[in-house]
Amino acid sequence: MVKPVIFTDKLTRRFGDFIAVDELSFSVDKGEIFGFLGANGAGKTTAIRMLTGLLTPSTGAASVAGFDLYTESEKVKRNIGYMSQRFSLYDDLTVKENIRFFAGIYGLTDTAIREKSAKLLETLDLQHAANTLLRSLPLGWKQKLAFSVAILHEPKIVFLDEPTGGVDPITRRRFWDMIYEASEKGVTVFVTTHYMDEAEYCDRISIMVDGRVAALDTPEALKRQHGVESMNEVFINLARHDKTF
């Protein structure tokens, strides 16, 4: 049996009396595109922050990329990439400088940085903008660049926290092409989203309601279980059960 890349067992996070994430248990396999859905405040971001080592869990166990979240957090960090909903590259650095900085702090050699930068700029068709300050790029390009930078050090898993917020459907579609490409190369993709059409692109999805996983399966299976046509309906069905919604 292949060990899952992400494994959580009753992972819980409390903020005072409020339980943001309640006994989260699931596993994600290598190369999977795992969609992490939920209404605002359902606990998605808290869960992703715990899995990326930005927030200490209150109780429960978890391993990411084969390393224990508590005791081997630095090894976890070496093997993950992260792109947050808040745009996370430096606006006052150029495209090239951003690539160089993040490649550098992940310990890539100068040769590797040079080669990877060139390749990345070519793939994104950004050569002409290499020396442009990031702040003057359109949002869609920034997001594609942020994703590329997040997987530049060839992590085993990349965490995407609402990566396509605020961009048009065409740019979103292109963004998902990049996600597929990474997935084909064996990178596990853990993605949170609000867009139900994006949920359909995932191999498996979990829907969080009130800090708990309310459903976890492939999009087809979930639609079948609920007897509906689209993920949108599945989501509304599940979320309605929550009385605060």
Added chain:
Amino acid sequence: MRTIFFILQKEFLQIFRNRGMLPIIFVLPFIQLVILSYAATFDISRVPFHLQDRDHSVTSRLLAEKFTASGYFILTGYSASDKESQSELVRRNADLVLVIPSGFERDLVTTGHAPVQLMINAEDGFSAGVIQTYASEIVADFNQGELKRLIPSGAVEVAGEIGMVSSSWYNPELKYTHYMVPGIIVILVTLIGLFLSGMNVVREREIGTIDQINVTPIKRYQFITGKLLPLWIIGLGELSVGLLIARLLFHVPMLGSYALVYLVAGIYLLVVLGMGLLISTVTETQQQAMFIAWFFMVIFTLLSGLFTSIESMPHWAQIMTMLNPVRHFVDIMRRVMLKGSGIAEIAIPLLILTLFAALMLALAVNRYRKVSE
């Protein structure tokens, strides 16, 4: 090492690309240094001076001339009554009124004694003291010189006198700029260091890039070194320009060694930057960081002995100043520059600063967490 290098590179790029901050870092401090150094002086000159001469004698005129010729006082008016003189004081047309009563010359010649009255505006007690000292000196000088000529010898019994000659060491010309400039340089270095470091990390938190940093395998010491080293270098740069201005514009002597000043400044900057970083780690926004930094800056400046001497503070405040890093650096700068003190003479404040530096950095590194609790 390589990781630190990448952070350094990024920090420098960002600092030099920030068009709004550049003049604040590299121009404003020196404008402040020049203006403050000229303005912050306890010296008095051109004090408005009012004369109420009721004697109208040769002697009384001579005394009045002594005042106007001294250069400290500018005659702004005459009057004949106390009422008028006082209203001049109230209206601030005069800070000093010299009242020479009628019969002044006669009394002086016949009895050898003749009082004059000085009315001083003492709203600002310190200036009033200085005015009084100057005025008394002029009167004393008058006694010594003019009086002896006026009064035939033998008419007045001359008592034995104790002459006092004072000489000022370490600042022989009593130039306030020499005293102020070293201290103001310290304030500027502190201001830049505290604010830049205080706002740096919290800025990344505001933008959201701090998360991106914290998910990388970067180590805490690498991050902090990369963040603080550029500011440390900028701080020493500020000091250098400050010393250059002190030398070329104000002709402040440097009797001690520059190496010692830089050694102390290097340690001192660690205290300030550590404090800034600590502020940065406990705040959520740049405004909060600014406010806290400002709060400390005001206290540090007022309790530094820069503008008011520590000796004249109440005892408890004097003890409090020992906890103030600015106080120690101001003290060291003055001693090294004006007195030529060496490392042995400044050992105690230097040791205190070193302890502060260790404490602040330890606290800041400890408070900076890659993981939120």
